[in-house]
Amino acid sequence: MSRGLTGIVLKGYGARDYTLTLLSKREIAPHFVRFRFASAQLFQEITWHPATWLRFWFPDPAGKRRELQRAYTLVAAYPEQGEFEIDVLLHEPPGPATLWFSQAQPGDTIASTFLGSRFRMPQPEPAGFLLIGDACSTPAINNLIVAAQPQTALEVYLESSSPHDAAIPIEAHPQLRLHRIARSSAGSLVAALESRDRSGWYAWGAGEAGTMKLLHKALKDTHGFAKEAIHVQSYWAENHKS
Ligand SMILES: Cc1cc2nc3c(=O)[nH]c(=O)nc-3n(C[C@H](O)[C@H](O)[C@H](O)COP(=O)(O)OP(=O)(O)OC[C@H]3O[C@@H](n4cnc5c(N)ncnc54)[C@H](O)[C@@H]3O)c2cc1C
Numbered sequence: 001m002s003r004g005l006t007g008i009v010l011k012g013y014g015a016r017d018y019t020l021t022l023l024s025k026r027e028i029a030p031h032f033v034r035f036r037f038a039s040a041q042l043f044q045e046i047t048w049h050p051a052t053w054l055r056f057w058f059p060d061p062a063g064k065r066r067e068l069q070r071a072y073t074l075v076a077a078y079p080e081q082g083e084f085e086i087d088v089l090l091h092e093p094p095g096p097a098t099l100w101f102s103q104a105q106p107g108d109t110i111a112s113t114f115l116g117s118r119f120r121m122p123q124p125e126p127a128g129f130l131l132i133g134d135a136c137s138t139p140a141i142n143n144l145i146v147a148a149q150p151q152t153a154l155e156v157y158l159e160s161s162s163p164h165d166a167a168i169p170i171e172a173h174p175q176l177r178l179h180r181i182a183r184s185s186a187g188s189l190v191a192a193l194e195s196r197d198r199s200g201w202y203a204w205g206a207g208e209a210g211t212m213k214l215l216h217k218a219l220k221d222t223h224g225f226a227k228e229a230i231h232v233q234s235y236w237a238e239n240h241k242s
Pocket of ligand 1 (some may be wrong): 070073086098
């Protein structure tokens with residue numbers, strides 16, 4: 001089964017493959033499902049950090065002899081048991097990942113590769129975290145909320161494309177200020193960011209590729225973040241075709 005150029009590059013970097021077995025699935029919002037997986041080797045070789053992610057290889061829905069890569073965040077890890085959980089947004093139109101997760105049953109297996117998950121919580125703790133994302137980055141944002149110290153200021157901007165998004169649980173934090181922004185264009189989330197003094201803060205963002213490009217520029221040019229205090233990553237692309 002071919003993994004294309006991506007597969008060749010990952011092998012070149014010595015990335016390790018892991019077979020994952022699905023243990024259980026449960027709906028946590030109408031379009032958002034938690035999947036628990038087991039892997040005998042994964043936690044013998046990697047250490048979990050907030051927002052750690054893994055590359056999954058999905059069968060081609062068109063039936064071609066190839067596997068397609070999509071990434072998911074380990075929202076919870078249980079290293080002693082060799083188990084972890086991911087929260088999956090089931091979106092429309094579905095791609096290979098959404099199709100696989102919609103049909104998956106306990107006992108099913110899927111291949112995965114670990115390489116490229118490099119984010120670490122900034123040390124020392126910043127004065128505040130500005131966390132920006134959408135439904136599919138909620139698992140990582142929830143990890144960051146839990147990891148932040150109780151005295152650290154926390155501002156979260158969540159872009160929403162579906163009325164169901166408000167049902168996705170957000171972790172609690174004593175300093176949390178949550179803003180929900182309806183997506184009307186690639187720039188609507190960035191336009192909604194309030195301008196104020198965020199000296200000593202750290203900005204973390206993940207979401208749609210066009211929006212993340214605008215966000216990175218706005219954080220530097222408009223909101224005064226130094227590049228060392230920014231982590232922005234594209235998690236998906238509007239109208240993406242495999
Ligand atoms: C590091 C990283 C971590 C991630 N963690 C998670 C996670 O924990 N949970 C999670 O659900 N997703 C996560 N994602 C996002 C997920 O990998 C993408 O949404 C992926 O494209 C879904 O693949 P697909 O095969 O279902 O759809 P694709 O084949 O990629 O796309 C099919 C169609 O669906 C649209 N689409 C794709 N993704 C989305 C989306 N998120 N929202 C709305 N429309 C979309 C596309 O524009 C296209 O029209 C993560 C991505 C990265 C890079």
